[in-house]
Amino acid sequence: MLEILAYAIGVMYTPGPINLLGLHSGLNGKTREHIGFFAGVGCAMLILFIFLGFLGLKFINPSLLPYISLIGCIYIVYIAWKVFRANINISDNKANVSILSFNNGLFMQLLNPKALVATMPISTIQFPAAGISGSAIVVWSTCLALLAFGAPGSYSLAGMVMGKRIENPIYFKTFNFLMSALLIFVATSIGYEHVYRALLESHY
Secondary structure, three states: OHHHHHHHHHHHHHOOOHHHHHHHHHOOOOHHHHHHHHHHHHHHHHHHHHHHHHHHHHHOOHHHHHHOOOOOOHHHHHHHHHHHOEEEEOOOOEEOOEEEEEHHHHHHOOHHHHHHHHHHHHHHHHHHHHHOOOOOHHHHHHHHHHHHHHHHHHHHHHHHHOOOOOOEEEEEEEEHHHHHHHHHHHHHHHHHHHHHHHHHHHHH
């Protein structure tokens, strides 16, 4: 059981597109406004855990994963563009950012290859090995989904603490630029690893 939690925390709480957006929201003082986004992330993980836990890999065609990853990359780039275009409100020293919604979190996480990396080994290997089946899958999936909700939430709280120490608005614009650049880097890395290489290997 502890192995499941250790793996889930290790994967979910490392930097990724979702957690970077959580950090960004905190830096710009938007933690409360983005709770819906964090909830969407948690619901996406709940769907993946339950779906894979009950159906395993029977209904997932591995050949489709690169294309799902490609859609995810495009979506991450779109979010990065929204972050980059955020305006600065001088009056309160915060970025006037677009609020990410529940649907943004849900679809971004469902299309995030990192989410599949986190859920597949747990649902298809660790659950059966630990004797977790039936209603226990739902209970464990719910607990792990709460952990997924807490990942970007904790990054956002950390960003909020950092943001309160910053007074010059130019730093927020710089942070927005850096966050968008990091998201582009993440999308490029995912594209190379989960799209380009996967398609290349499938032809050999």
